[in-house]
Amino acid sequence: MTEQLQTTRRVLIVDDERAIREMVCLALSSEGFRCLEASDAHKAGSLLREQRPDMILLDWMMPGISGVDFARSLRRKEETRDIPIIMLTAKVEEEDMIRGLESGADDYLTKPFSTRELVARINSLLRRTGGHAENTVLQAGSLHLDMSAHRVSCQGSVIDLGPTEYKLLRFFMENPERVYSREQVLNNVWGDHVYVEERTVDVHIRRLRKALEPFEHDQLVQTVRGAGYRFSAFR
Amino acid sequence: MTEQLQTTRRVLIVDDERAIREMVCLALSSEGFRCLEASDAHKAGSLLREQRPDMILLDWMMPGISGVDFARSLRRKEETRDIPIIMLTAKVEEEDMIRGLESGADDYLTKPFSTRELVARINSLLRRTGGHAENTVLQAGSLHLDMSAHRVSCQGSVIDLGPTEYKLLRFFMENPERVYSREQVLNNVWGDHVYVEERTVDVHIRRLRKALEPFEHDQLVQTVRGAGYRFSAFR
DNA sequence: GAATATCATGACAATATTGTTACAGTTGCA
DNA sequence: TGCAACTGTAACAATATTGTCATGATATTC
Numbered sequence: 358m359t360e361q362l363q364t365t366r367r368v369l370i371v372d373d374e375r376a377i378r379e380m381v382c383l384a385l386s387s388e389g390f391r392c393l394e395a396s397d398a399h400k401a402g403s404l405l406r407e408q409r410p411d412m413i414l415l416d417w418m419m420p421g422i423s424g425v426d427f428a429r430s431l432r433r434k435e436e437t438r439d440i441p442i443i444m445l446t447a448k449v450e451e452e453d454m455i456r457g458l459e460s461g462a463d464d465y466l467t468k469p470f471s472t473r474e475l476v477a478r479i480n481s482l483l484r485r486t487g488g489h490a491e492n493t494v495l496q497a498g499s500l501h502l503d504m505s506a507h508r509v510s511c512q513g514s515v516i517d518l519g520p521t522e523y524k525l526l527r528f529f530m531e532n533p534e535r536v537y538s539r540e541q542v543l544n545n546v547w548g549d550h551v552y553v554e555e556r557t558v559d560v561h562i563r564r565l566r567k568a569l570e571p572f573e574h575d576q577l578v579q580t581v582r583g584a585g586y587r588f589s590a591f592r
Numbered sequence: 593m594t595e596q597l598q599t600t601r602r603v604l605i606v607d608d609e610r611a612i613r614e615m616v617c618l619a620l621s622s623e624g625f626r627c628l629e630a631s632d633a634h635k636a637g638s639l640l641r642e643q644r645p646d647m648i649l650l651d652w653m654m655p656g657i658s659g660v661d662f663a664r665s666l667r668r669k670e671e672t673r674d675i676p677i678i679m680l681t682a683k684v685e686e687e688d689m690i691r692g693l694e695s696g697a698d699d700y701l702t703k704p705f706s707t708r709e710l711v712a713r714i715n716s717l718l719r720r721t722g723g724h725a726e727n728t729v730l731q732a733g734s735l736h737l738d739m740s741a742h743r744v745s746c747q748g749s750v751i752d753l754g755p756t757e758y759k760l761l762r763f764f765m766e767n768p769e770r771v772y773s774r775e776q777v778l779n780n781v782w783g784d785h786v787y788v789e790e791r792t793v794d795v796h797i798r799r800l801r802k803a804l805e806p807f808e809h810d811q812l813v814q815t816v817r818g819a820g821y822r823f824s825a826f827r
Numbered sequence: 828g829a830a831t832a833t834c835a836t837g838a839c840a841a842t843a844t845t846g847t848t849a850c851a852g853t854t855g856c857a
Numbered sequence: 858t859g860c861a862a863c864t865g866t867a868a869c870a871a872t873a874t875t876g877t878c879a880t881g882a883t884a885t886t887c
Contacts, residue, residue: 463706507771507819520818
């Protein structure tokens with residue numbers, strides 16, 4: 358089953374050749390990835406901070422700072438350490454592949470490469486790592502939702518939730534202090550295409566509340582009559 | 593985690609391929625390690641005496657003396673006995689890994705490996721051993737997995753595991769408190785390329801649980817419905 | 828306060844997911 | 858060669874989850 362709450366993957370491509378960037382972007386966007394382009398390390402840096410990509414495609418040879426140096430600098434910083442890197446190199450020798458990897462790249466690709474190959478590598482890498490899981494813990498009061506452990510707990514006790522309740526809570530904790538109509542909840546948690554009765558949301562809200570009930574005294578999941586539901590730490 | 597004050601670690605890399613040595617050196621120096629290179633066992637021997645490295649990366653196949661023999665000879669001498677060794681091997685068979693470990697290696701890595709993997713293993717080993725030591729043991733409650741002995745035990749009793757169950761447990765103990773989908777487990781434990789049914793994971797999980805069952809009362813290997821499996825000390 | 832709209836709750840059958848076992852094909856080894 | 862251990866699959870059993878409905882509760886409006 359497809360995980361509904363997952364955002365589209367963002368891939369940052371850093372290459373000084375515009376043609377390469379365009380080719381990659383075209384290939385990736387048709388595969389459902391979101392593409393970020395940078396022609397040099399400096400632009401890459403700011404995109405990196407603003408957009409937090411899930412993966413980086415990095416040219417080995419760039420004017421100015423080399424891909425290798427850039428990769429190495431990424432590995433030094435805590436917040437970028439875990440982002441998978443695929444190195445792009447025009448050279449073919451074994452030697453170069455190894456140097457590419459040495460800098461901390463997870464994989465490499467030799468130009469010219471086919472888009473199929475590129476996509477295959479990206480997917481393979483994402484399959485192994487499960488993507489770049491940043492900000493893994495959501496918190497509201499004493500309620501914790503750990504995405505990487507896929508676990509919800511409160512005051513030390515684990516709260517057992519079914520898959521839908523988990524996704525529901527995650528959605529709300531990611532978007533607190535905001536009302537969502539049943540339709541919006543369905544679109545966000547169930548997915549756009551699936552059709553289920555709107556009332557179904559009520560039932561799952563109920564199940565979620567029931568699971569949280571023993572721990573939270575303030576009603577975190579609130580009913581907004583005529584509008585929908587809201588997750589809020591305030592009454 | 594406790595951050596410890598530590599001097600620069602010295603890592604000796606013994607490999608006849610210059611490219612490999614360079615890759616490793618670059619990767620490690622960017623991680624703050626000091627790197628010592630040797631292309632053969634003889635040079636390794638003198639570096640070993642002069643520099644007293646904290647860890648050795650050893651090629652399995654070298655012209656002249658083999659990595660296995662070299663490792664064994666290190667284990668015989670008092671002053672080198674306690675230096676952790678990671679064996680580098682191009683082979684993939686289980687058998688080879690075991691032979692590598694029997695010679696006294698604490699861990700092994702199959703070429704080609706990514707530098708992230710290498711750095712992760714080194715850090716993991718150093719964390720466990722505190723720099724120099726013989727206990728390369730993963731621990732969860734009373735459950736012990738000794739990598740250097742390739743043995744799992746609990747409360748003094750040895751737990752007999754098949755190769756796959758061992759790798760599975762090791763993977764989980766190295767990555768606890770985190771859910772892995774069946775696909776991710778396959779990619780990490782079986783390997784990226786092999787294709788086996790996802791449900792195969794279930795069966796091996798079952799076998800692993802069965803083997804652990806007599807010893808652990810808390811379910812260490814937990815099912816996360818709709819998401820995968822998780823190894824955790826908490827309920 | 829009655830009429831009405833909206834939401835809460837519990838029950839239930841259908842479905843999906845996971846657990847468990849058996850078995851056949853391999854492989855290494857005596 | 859025969860044995861024993863190990864693997865991957867399929868089939869079936871056991872559970873957990875899901876969506877819907879019927880009915881009761883609560884707020885809103887006039």
